[in-house]
Amino acid sequence: MNELPCKVLVIGGGPGGYVAAIRAGQLGLDTILVEAERLGGTCLNVGCIPSKALIHAADAAHALSDPHAFNAIGLSIGPPKLDFAKTIAWKDSIVARLNGGVGALLKKAKVRTLLGTATIVDGKTAIVRADTGESRVHAEHLVIATGSEPMELPALPFGGDILSSTGSLALTEVPRALAVVGAGYIGMELGIAFAKLGARVTIVEALSRILPLYDEELTQPVARRLAELGVETLVNARALEFAKSALRVAEADGSERAIAADKVLVAVGRRARTIGFGLESLDLTMSGPFVRVDDRCATSMRNVWAIGDVTGEPMLAHRAMAQGEMVAEIIAGEKRTFDRVAIAAICFTDPEIVSVGLAPDAAKAAHGEIRVGLFPFRANGRAMTKQADEGFVRVTARADSHFVLGIHAVGAGVSELSATFALALEMGARLEDVALTIHAHPTMSEAFHEAALSALGKPLHI
Amino acid sequence: MGVRSIKMPDVGEGVAEAEIVEWAVKVGDLVREDQVVAAVMTDKATVEIPTPVAGSVLALGGAVGEVLAVGSELIRIDAPGLPDSLAAAAPKAAPARAELAPPQRDKPAPMEQAPPAPKAGAEAPQRLAQERHAAAPLRALEPRTGAPRPPGEKPLASPAVRMKAREAGVDLRFVRGSGPAGRITDEDLDAFIARPPEAPPKGPGRAPNTAVETIKVVGMRRRIAQNMAESSRRVAHFSYVEEIDVTALEELRASLNAHATEERPKLTMLPFLMLAIVKAVADFPQVNAHYDDDADVIQRFGAVHLGVATQTPNGLMVPVVRHAETLGLYACAREMRRVSEAARQGVAAREELTGSTITLTSLGALGGVASTPVVNRPEVAIVGVNKMVVKPVWRDGGFVPRKTINLSSSFDHRVVDGYDAATFIQRVRALIETPATLFIED
Numbered sequence: 021m022n023e024l025p026c027k028v029l030v031i032g033g034g035p036g037g038y039v040a041a042i043r044a045g046q047l048g049l050d051t052i053l054v055e056a057e058r059l060g061g062t063c064l065n066v067g068c069i070p071s072k073a074l075i076h077a078a079d080a081a082h083a084l085s086d087p088h089a090f091n092a093i094g095l096s097i098g099p100p101k102l103d104f105a106k107t108i109a110w111k112d113s114i115v116a117r118l119n120g121g122v123g124a125l126l127k128k129a130k131v132r133t134l135l136g137t138a139t140i141v142d143g144k145t146a147i148v149r150a151d152t153g154e155s156r157v158h159a160e161h162l163v164i165a166t167g168s169e170p171m172e173l174p175a176l177p178f179g180g181d182i183l184s185s186t187g188s189l190a191l192t193e194v195p196r197a198l199a200v201v202g203a204g205y206i207g208m209e210l211g212i213a214f215a216k217l218g219a220r221v222t223i224v225e226a227l228s229r230i231l232p233l234y235d236e237e238l239t240q241p242v243a244r245r246l247a248e249l250g251v252e253t254l255v256n257a258r259a260l261e262f263a264k265s266a267l268r269v270a271e272a273d274g275s276e277r278a279i280a281a282d283k284v285l286v287a288v289g290r291r292a293r294t295i296g297f298g299l300e301s302l303d304l305t306m307s308g309p310f311v312r313v314d315d316r317c318a319t320s321m322r323n324v325w326a327i328g329d330v331t332g333e334p335m336l337a338h339r340a341m342a343q344g345e346m347v348a349e350i351i352a353g354e355k356r357t358f359d360r361v362a363i364a365a366i367c368f369t370d371p372e373i374v375s376v377g378l379a380p381d382a383a384k385a386a387h388g389e390i391r392v393g394l395f396p397f398r399a400n401g402r403a404m405t406k407q408a409d410e411g412f413v414r415v416t417a418r419a420d421s422h423f424v425l426g427i428h429a430v431g432a433g434v435s436e437l438s439a440t441f442a443l444a445l446e447m448g449a450r451l452e453d454v455a456l457t458i459h460a461h462p463t464m465s466e467a468f469h470e471a472a473l474s475a476l477g478k479p480l481h482i
Numbered sequence: 483m484g485v486r487s488i489k490m491p492d493v494g495e496g497v498a499e500a501e502i503v504e505w506a507v508k509v510g511d512l513v514r515e516d517q518v519v520a521a522v523m524t525d526k527a528t529v530e531i532p533t534p535v536a537g538s539v540l541a542l543g544g545a546v547g548e549v550l551a552v553g554s555e556l557i558r559i560d561a562p563g564l565p566d567s568l569a570a571a572a573p574k575a576a577p578a579r580a581e582l583a584p585p586q587r588d589k590p591a592p593m594e595q596a597p598p599a600p601k602a603g604a605e606a607p608q609r610l611a612q613e614r615h616a617a618a619p620l621r622a623l624e625p626r627t628g629a630p631r632p633p634g635e636k637p638l639a640s641p642a643v644r645m646k647a648r649e650a651g652v653d654l655r656f657v658r659g660s661g662p663a664g665r666i667t668d669e670d671l672d673a674f675i676a677r678p679p680e681a682p683p684k685g686p687g688r689a690p691n692t693a694v695e696t697i698k699v700v701g702m703r704r705r706i707a708q709n710m711a712e713s714s715r716r717v718a719h720f721s722y723v724e725e726i727d728v729t730a731l732e733e734l735r736a737s738l739n740a741h742a743t744e745e746r747p748k749l750t751m752l753p754f755l756m757l758a759i760v761k762a763v764a765d766f767p768q769v770n771a772h773y774d775d776d777a778d779v780i781q782r783f784g785a786v787h788l789g790v791a792t793q794t795p796n797g798l799m800v801p802v803v804r805h806a807e808t809l810g811l812y813a814c815a816r817e818m819r820r821v822s823e824a825a826r827q828g829v830a831a832r833e834e835l836t837g838s839t840i841t842l843t844s845l846g847a848l849g850g851v852a853s854t855p856v857v858n859r860p861e862v863a864i865v866g867v868n869k870m871v872v873k874p875v876w877r878d879g880g881f882v883p884r885k886t887i888n889l890s891s892s893f894d895h896r897v898v899d900g901y902d903a904a905t906f907i908q909r910v911r912a913l914i915e916t917p918a919t920l921f922i923e924d
């Protein structure tokens with residue numbers, strides 16, 4: 021067996037793992053990255069990137085097939101024709117380009133990449149089985165970045181017409197009728213995209229409303245849009261069984277209903293990948309289903325680190341990347357801790373939702389008296405010119421110091437505002453800081469400025 | 483002439499005081515150097531005390547049987563030709579001379595001794611205030627003391643400042659922020675690194691507190707201490723606790739209080755208890771008595787002079803409602819309020835503080851579940867009132883909420899038998915539980 025000594029062994033080539041490896045390599049650490057499938061992990065291959073590609077295609081297709089908006093600006097077009105196989109091929113080409121990009125970056129950082137499965141032997145050793153043969157890797161530091169995978173429902177195991185998010189991104193044709201189980205951000209994003217591509221979509225959610233992790237004020241524009249798109253939403257409903265092109269659902273009142281569907285997308289959450297590769301043998305301290313880490317991403321075993329989804333919520337690529345970068349720097353001897361004030365969460369629904377920091381209820385519970393300022397896009401010039409005046413920006417701050425605690429927005433394209441929101445929180449902005457920053461006109465970001473002014477009790481444009 | 487004050491010497495390890503068991507000399511005697519003047523007894527041994535100077539005895543430090551602390555004046559001798567030892571310590575001599583006043587064994591200490599205590603108490607806060615005044619400007623000059631922000635608040639700083647702090651090994655929780663909303667700026671961090679505070683701010687209750695406050699036990703407090711110790715030492719205490727249902731009494735009290743007027747103000751429970759005790763002791767003269775254990779005499783009283791234990795700024799006092807057997811409900815309440823107020827103000831007359839025949843003690847809401855009151859010698863009984871609570875009581879096959887109090891009473895078992903004490907308390911209980919019987923003329 022091939023013996024491979026190194027300084028850092030990273031298991032998992034997703035956003036956490038490959039960033040950790042790149043930074044470790046840049047810092048001159050001898051690094052090996054092991055990836056079982058393709059570089060980029062869930063995010064790049066079957067998550068963030070392909071779903072956004074699909075959403076973009078769906079938005080374009082829907083805009084053309086719903087000529088109402090174009091007619092308003094004096095444009096008329098014929099009915100569009102969608103070649104979905106080509107759409108998927110286009111998506112795959114983006115993914116492939118990024119796969120290649122990650123590989124190139126790793127190479128540039130002098131990281132050795134092994135495509136194969138790793139089995140942990142002990143805290144410093146793993147056996148990697150690749151097509152080219154087996155190797156035993158000895159490392160001073162082990163970084164566990166194995167990520168997560170879609171959770172199954174016992175009654176609806178993946179396979180056949182029952183799809184995970186991964187499966188739904190690999191369809192070659194748009195289903196005629198799609199049932200989506202779970203109204204979290206994955207189910208909502210994909211459900212809306214398939215509705216725009218022409219599928220008849222029904223969303224089944226066990227809790228009382230869609231996107232239950234976001235406050236209701238924020239999700240209402242999305243709920244309204246679902247109705248416009250003809251998406252049916254069943255809340256307080258449990259999916260029971262899928263048979264004969266129908267999903268049986270138990271509703272809140274106890275009655276049962278069959279929803280016609282040729283495909284079912286189950287998007288009820290993701291499970292940390294902690295079994296099947298020898299992690300148990302390390303006997304690390306766990307935190308529920310996740311590997312427990314401290315604020316340096318150190319596990320209970322010295323020089324064994326864990327980053328990304330395997331360490332728990334929020335399961336977000338940008339969190340994993342920040343953790344990966346930090347762990348590499350810690351291994352290189354720098355003093356770092358994960359002390360970020362805020363991690364933005366985005367739903368690429370229609371309209372988009374951005375959440376950074378505390379929502380008003382949580383802010384009140386944590387800090388007492390608060391001030392909330394909200395500015396609607398229907399009073400924003402740029403939003404009107406883009407035919408996208410649904411939604412708002414909302415700023416939550418402490419009443420005593422005006423220190424900003426949370427910034428939330430819902431609206432078309434607000435995902436790009438997440439950067440300025442996160443920066444405001446990291447810099448410890450007060451309402452005055454936002455209010456005294458000149459926001460360029462005409463942009464949708466002016467709504468952020470106005471929301472801060474509004475929280476200070478002196479709005480201009482409303 | 484040289485007046486020499488001879489102190490009670492340190493007569494043995496760990497001995498703080500000694501009792502005078504014998505005087506070998508008396509005032510006016512001439513003594514030689516090294517002549518034994520007294521014998522004192524500690525709990526370990528009897529020691530003879532010689533005088534280090536020759537001269538004539540001016541005063542003795544106490545009568546036989548008195549206990550003197552080590553270092554207090556034992557004897558004062560006029561030693562001709564020697565320098566005056568008292569002159570040098572003139573200010574300190576005053577209390578010593580008071581100690582030398584004729585022993586006051588059987589007489590209660592004159593009330594004139596009490597006033598100095600409140601005076602001292604009044605001075606203390608003033609002094610504290612002055613000290614605080616003096617300290618304030620100091621603090622203003624030193625902004626680096628105290629916590630940089632309220633506990634639990636996270637320090638505010640930009641990511642760049644946070645990383646710089648981490649690399650410099652600085653915990654930002656200890657750094658003061660000069661920016662808006664207390665934000666820590668780059669300059670704040672640089673200043674902190676250049677000149678860190680001398681000592682890390684102490685967390686509340688973390689550092690060992692080695693302070694010892696020495697409080698001299700004098701005046702009123704000392705009398706209380708002596709009385710309590712004497713009572714505890716001499717009286718064979720036994721306590722008896724009984725639960726009393728006061729639901730009916732509380733109803734009566736509530737209805738009386740609902741129509742309170744200036745002449746008939748709102749009542750507490752105590753006047754009712756006073757009436758009950760007055761009525762009960764008529765049948766139990768053995769608890770309304772004094773026991774003079776020196777003379778082996780018990781005096782049973784026709785009068786009920788009811789002592790009411792009262793917390794005053796100087797400590798526990800027992801003002802007396804005299805001839806409670808002559809008073810009605812409101813008169814009891816009025817008189818109790820008058821004497822306890824007088825005790826609190828320090829203006830109580832001597833007869834308002836002495837001569838009680840039985841004592842009632844209540845801590846009101848602080849009354850607890852049970853207590854073991856100390857008998858107010860030479861009395862033989864004290865009735866303590868505990869906190870009122872609503873309890874589920876089993877009645878007629880079900881639980882019903884009833885208001886109850888406990889009476890915790892102590893008796894001098896040397897002269898009061900358990901049976902009598904228990905029966906007395908049961909009589910009080912019967913009267914309270916059926917409050918109408920309090921007002922029936924026998």
